[in-house]
Amino acid sequence: MNVEEQIQSLIDHAPPDGQTPDLIQAIGPGLIQLAQQLRHPQYFILQSREQQWLTTILSNRGRPDQEKTxxxxxxxxxxxQRSIAQGDRRHITPAPLAVIHLLFQFIALPSVDSLLFFERPDDRGHALEVKRSELQDLVKSHLQRYKQQHPTPPFPPNVA
Known part of the structure; x- marks a missing residue:
């Protein structure tokens, strides 16, 4: 599934609350822009049996007080599969996620600072980092642009 189809899938499966489909439509171009910088349409993340995503806390060697999740x-x-420690194999499993779905769900994880995308098989030495702050800025700019292009209609005169 290409990234445009992934956006449409998000819209199609969004709750019909009158806001979420519009929100996805608004930020979709930003998510596509970011996804096009990545090599794969799908990635695997590690999750627990309860389907909680596995996070890792990294610290800066030069500044141990600086950490990020x-x-x-x-x-x-x-x-x-190779990244799962032998003793954890019964509790942790890889889960495939479309790249757009992964980025979209990342927006709702305030405790996570970055997604690290390994782009080449068998190469854990290089990863592309997507920072929460960068994604938030991208989402904010696309929401503002969408609001400018789709102003809310004024209330009807008989509303009181």
Missing amino acids: VIYAYPTLQDA
């Missing part, structure tokens, strides 16, 4: 996204099932 990340989620790793693997390009293949084999890469994800």
